[in-house]
Amino acid sequence: MRFAGEGGQGVVTSAEGFAQAAAQEGYHIQTFATFPSQIMGGPTWTQTRISTSEVLSSGDALDVLVAFNEEAYNTHKDEVKKDGVIIYNSGDFEINNNGSSIKTLGIPFDELAKSTGNTRASNMVVMGALADLVNMPQSILETFVTKKFTRGRPNDEQIISSNIQALSLGKSEIEKNNFHLGELSKSKPPKYEQILINGNAAISVGALAAGLDVFIGYPISPATPILLWMEQRLIGNDKFVHQSSSEIESIIAIIGAGYSGKKAMTSTAGPGFSLMSEGIGLAWMTEIPIVVINVQRGGPATGLPTKTEQSDLYASIYPAHGDVSIPVIAPGTVEECFYASIKAINWAERYQGPVVLLSEHALAERQTNIPKPDIKKIKIENRLTYTGENGYKRYEGEKLSPMPIPGKPGSYVANGSEHDDWGDTTHLPQRHIEMTNRRFNKLKLLENEEYESINNHNEISIMPWGGSKGPVQEAYKNLIEEGVEIGWFYTMFLNPLPKKLLDELKEKKLIIVPELNYRGQWSSILRSYGINAKSITQYTGLPFKVNYLIEQIKKNINLE
Amino acid sequence: MSVNNPEYDFKWCPGCGDFGVRRALEKSLTDRKIATELPMENNVVVAGIGCSGNLVHLLEGDRPYGFHGVHGRSLPAAMGIKMGSPDLNVIVVAGDGDFLSIGMEHIAPQAARNLNVTAVIMDNAVYGLTKGQSSPTSEFDKITSSTPYGKQEEKINPLKLYLEYGVSFVASMMSSKIKDLANLINIGMDHKGFSIVHVQSPCTTYNDTYQLLKGNKKLGIAPIAWEIPEAHDKSDINAAHDIVDKGGVPLGILFEDKLRASFDENINKLNEKVKPRNLDKVIESFSI
Numbered sequence: 001m002r003f004a005g006e007g008g009q010g011v012v013t014s015a016e017g018f019a020q021a022a023a024q025e026g027y028h029i030q031t032f033a034t035f036p037s038q039i040m041g042g043p044t045w046t047q048t049r050i051s052t053s054e055v056l057s058s059g060d061a062l063d064v065l066v067a068f069n070e071e072a073y074n075t076h077k078d079e080v081k082k083d084g085v086i087i088y089n090s091g092d093f094e095i096n097n098n099g100s101s102i103k104t105l106g107i108p109f110d111e112l113a114k115s116t117g118n119t120r121a122s123n124m125v126v127m128g129a130l131a132d133l134v135n136m137p138q139s140i141l142e143t144f145v146t147k148k149f150t151r152g153r154p155n156d157e158q159i160i161s162s163n164i165q166a167l168s169l170g171k172s173e174i175e176k177n178n179f180h181l182g183e184l185s186k187s188k189p190p191k192y193e194q195i196l197i198n199g200n201a202a203i204s205v206g207a208l209a210a211g212l213d214v215f216i217g218y219p220i221s222p223a224t225p226i227l228l229w230m231e232q233r234l235i236g237n238d239k240f241v242h243q244s245s246s247e248i249e250s251i252i253a254i255i256g257a258g259y260s261g262k263k264a265m266t267s268t269a270g271p272g273f274s275l276m277s278e279g280i281g282l283a284w285m286t287e288i289p290i291v292v293i294n295v296q297r298g299g300p301a302t303g304l305p306t307k308t309e310q311s312d313l314y315a316s317i318y319p320a321h322g323d324v325s326i327p328v329i330a331p332g333t334v335e336e337c338f339y340a341s342i343k344a345i346n347w348a349e350r351y352q353g354p355v356v357l358l359s360e361h362a363l364a365e366r367q368t369n370i371p372k373p374d375i376k377k378i379k380i381e382n383r384l385t386y387t388g389e390n391g392y393k394r395y396e397g398e399k400l401s402p403m404p405i406p407g408k409p410g411s412y413v414a415n416g417s418e419h420d421d422w423g424d425t426t427h428l429p430q431r432h433i434e435m436t437n438r439r440f441n442k443l444k445l446l447e448n449e450e451y452e453s454i455n456n457h458n459e460i461s462i463m464p465w466g467g468s469k470g471p472v473q474e475a476y477k478n479l480i481e482e483g484v485e486i487g488w489f490y491t492m493f494l495n496p497l498p499k500k501l502l503d504e505l506k507e508k509k510l511i512i513v514p515e516l517n518y519r520g521q522w523s524s525i526l527r528s529y530g531i532n533a534k535s536i537t538q539y540t541g542l543p544f545k546v547n548y549l550i551e552q553i554k555k556n557i558n559l560e
Numbered sequence: 561m562s563v564n565n566p567e568y569d570f571k572w573c574p575g576c577g578d579f580g581v582r583r584a585l586e587k588s589l590t591d592r593k594i595a596t597e598l599p600m601e602n603n604v605v606v607a608g609i610g611c612s613g614n615l616v617h618l619l620e621g622d623r624p625y626g627f628h629g630v631h632g633r634s635l636p637a638a639m640g641i642k643m644g645s646p647d648l649n650v651i652v653v654a655g656d657g658d659f660l661s662i663g664m665e666h667i668a669p670q671a672a673r674n675l676n677v678t679a680v681i682m683d684n685a686v687y688g689l690t691k692g693q694s695s696p697t698s699e700f701d702k703i704t705s706s707t708p709y710g711k712q713e714e715k716i717n718p719l720k721l722y723l724e725y726g727v728s729f730v731a732s733m734m735s736s737k738i739k740d741l742a743n744l745i746n747i748g749m750d751h752k753g754f755s756i757v758h759v760q761s762p763c764t765t766y767n768d769t770y771q772l773l774k775g776n777k778k779l780g781i782a783p784i785a786w787e788i789p790e791a792h793d794k795s796d797i798n799a800a801h802d803i804v805d806k807g808g809v810p811l812g813i814l815f816e817d818k819l820r821a822s823f824d825e826n827i828n829k830l831n832e833k834v835k836p837r838n839l840d841k842v843i844e845s846f847s848i
Contacts, residue, residue, distance in 0.1 A: 024848050233842060256638065259644075282630050390623070411626070415626075424568040
């Protein structure tokens, strides 16, 4: 179901409300949203997909389009399935539908809402109509409304009853016109506890679970919600959270905090990430644990602030000048966002250096139901610290060594210039060799992570990365059902790649990499390892559609 | 070559003002160690890039911790260190190029926060390490390697800027007055909030201003440096501006706001007001 209209018309609240109500009933849901880069108004749409099993993508063609205004109708009508339904705001515009197989129904959302005495209940009119369309009992929505508006305020009851009235009005509009869109299968609620969360929040909770001490960030779409989340919740003794004056200040300040012994993190997106490059090089050079979250948006420079893309992979692994190879973890699902965040902090502590947590807009704003994490099972890592006396050579040898903490014995200079084992500046060739080897050797500590390898007796395999995992997984499942012989590889640990995975990939005839960028960044990196990899690229600012992927994968394995 | 490390190969030119600043800082750190009974490792010296930043490697005696980062970013690093571990004493050492050109954008936010660190700025009005380019404090029309026909920018007035930005402790000194400088650094370190000790530290190779600062009776040159009178009211921001307006290089404390809370104190107060979030409850809040 796609909800489209102008920002502020209730587009997002309808979509997310309907999804949340369905999730409460035990359905699996996923929402995908794209917003205009402006505060009020502007074309916006949100898509909600509901299923009795795990939802892997936000779906291709639409069963239902809810058009809040005429522009939305014109923009999105062609994506509705032949047997689909369009519900539109007849208080705002009329449509002429002669000749189309698509059923259309005008409902005056705002007028009906007004008649309940609650002008803000238009979204409830929409939700009531949709529920009836798929034979979803209204009681589910009533429970949702009661839960949502029981806030301990004197007018709670009044608000709840007007909202329920709005639901009924929507429902009766569908009944009057005898509209139906099949029946939603009965939900199969999972046996385990669940939470409903989006990618940005999952990353934030994960960081808290990993023992984050310091967060410093600067507002930037689509990473801002992480900063706001931290400002609210990273509170307490020995914790520090702050909005910085720039991304340059953010990155250098978290390096300072990391140096002082704390687990420190920042979040940003493309433009801010570019400003952080020098700082990331500094953390690499000084061997200070920090985590940089990069929530990718589209394009270079200001680009597409509110669209999705996977075009920062080169920049994440090689952000800075000189010889660097920055560890990168790119979660593929909302659930992985939580665990990737913990891993990123653990990695930074383990190898003593910067880690990039590479997310993307499509994950950041995606609401979905995931199993509730069991925090008792989470493994938290802390850096190896120096506990001896003064006179310690912090950078001695070509391997990881304990890190002194300011305030305690073991003083040294954390130096961004090439240095000797004390941390003092040097230009000797032998020192540059030793220290470069030392910095790269530490990456070996990160090469034993998990990965997915399925059906890999086949010669050709598919390997998505990041947020394209869901749609690619759905395409892959369809191909397997069709009997196509193809294998599956996946890991969120992109740099360094798990060593065993690298060996497996090298054995394959072809690795197909669907990715949302122009250059085919991941496949070109794989080719640099001697793997025969080829990309399926897309650079529309939107996620992959499953049918497009199926078609392209078949082309690549010469089935079409 | 430094006393602590024979391999270290950086040298200041003979007569460099930074020698004096180094000795003053060594003295104030030693004094502080005795006064606070805290080990030298309680101090972190955050250095900028340039001749002055090398001070962190050249310090003699007990070694404090050091952080020698990237050009212009000493204040953000100091902020992370201080706010990450507020018990540490954090000192920034940087030059006029590092602090006032590429790093200028970082002064105002720290002044607004009143970050509790002490910055010792070595101003020689030239980029020495890259061999004599103009800096924000070089005079208008000054001929340098990057301004072969004269610098076509007015020089900035750092003391005026610090006061305008709201830096809560502003002092000015010259590098040859080691005892006075050490004393100012000590007062700056004791000050709760952002303190800047701006030091005229001449570059004997590219911009030797010793004679200008101290004057030369024989040649009839009057000194541009002058002592701030005892009677000056350091808590009065207008009086501080008046001192700057008199011109030359004032020596002593221009301004000192003892009433304002520091950034870490304010953050502590916030943390006392807001209840810490328990992880279980945070996760619970996302329950369906």
